[in-house]
Amino acid sequence: MIDIHAHILPGVDDGPNTIEESMEIIKLAIEEGITDIIATPHVYNPHYNVPAELVYEKINLLTLEINKYELPITIHAGQEIRIQHSTVEKLSDGEILALAKSRYVLIELPNDGIPLYTEQVIQRIIQLDKIPVIAHPERNRIIANNPQHLMKLINNGAIAQITAGSVAGHFGKNVQKTSLQLVDNNLVHAYGSDVHSLKNRPLLFDEGLSYLEKHKRLDAVDIFLENNFRILNNREAIILELGEIPSSKWWKIFH
Template sequence: MIDIHTHILFDIDDGPKTEEESLLMLKQAVKEGITEIISTSHALNPHFDADYSTVQTKLKHLRELIEQNEIPLTLHSGHEIRINDQMVNLLNHKQLHVLANSNYVLIELPSNIVPTYTKDMIIALKASGYTPIIAHPERNLAIAKNPSKLESLIREGAFTQITAGSLAGHFGKAIQKLSLNLIRANYVHTYGSDAHNLTTRPYHFQEGLYYLERKKQLDAIDILLENNYRIINNQPIIMLELAEIKRDKWWEKIITKY
């Protein structure tokens, strides 16, 4: 299985601090059944901005450690890019990493809002040959309050990535239920752990899949994992027709707890 969203490089953002921690995370990934990982250190984030060349250097070193320690896992390059009006220019000038040398890019929104220029940036990325994937939309308050904000971005050509920990309940019941609702409505296309460490932000990779299995979302599991594979191979993502998300009393209840 492939994990398309991780913070696995040490001493570069809010992920592991030492190479020993990175190695422990990689070994745990293998135990989770993960065979390939895309490293997605933060870029253009107000708190962390991992430089393109630094990422390359750290990746090279970590790949050497993987080989030395005989860890059966392939590591790919990437960035988790905070949405910014300079994204396209920086991508074109090789100052930001795409996912695994594909045309896909992982985009991060602020936690509480969907910036007014988000749709314009998606259109600009598509026009330049990139396909944006919105990271963890289930953890964005504006989307939780009004899923149509996410729907409009998907209709413009964006895809989305759900976080394993969200499905596993790591971020609370409200986000867990919202995540399931988004999946049932076909608003979710890919799956990632967004792992930062093995304590406060672990993988939850299998746990998230087990949750979907218990909720009888077997087709969704197949599609999410297949789409992860397609990203690595730079192939078109499977997209199902969007369904309506109805805001009922239950929905309002979970938003107040968000």
């Protein structure tokens, strides 16, 4: 299995502080059956800005430790990119990283809203022949209140990644309920742990998948894991037809 969203690089953002903590997360990932992790530290986040050079430097350090103990896992480079007006220019200039050198780019929206320029940035990323992956939309307040906002971004060419902890209930029942509603309407396509630490923001990769299986979302599990593989290998993702969201179930779309 492949984890496409993880904060495992030591001492760069709100992930692990030390290489020892990073290795504890990596060893747990191996126990859960994960063979590849795309490291995605924050960039252009209001609190953290980890440049590409530092991403590669920290991955090299972790890889040395992994090889030292002959652990069966590979770490790949990426970033969780907070959306801004200049995202497209920085992506075009090679200043920010796609996921594992693929066409897929992990984009973070603010938790409490969607910037007015988001749709335009998504369209321009597509014009660069890259595919935006919206990180954890289930934790965005506007999308949770009205998933048609996410549907518009997907109709513009983006895909979305749901978080293991959200599905497993780590962020509360409301986020968990929203997660299942997005899954049921084919509004999410990939799956990531978004792990930050063993305690406060744990891995929960297997726990989230088990919850989906227990609640009869077996097809979703298969598609998430397949799309994670396709993202890592720069192949076209599986995108199912979006569900019909009843107006009685969701808030009407804002204009």
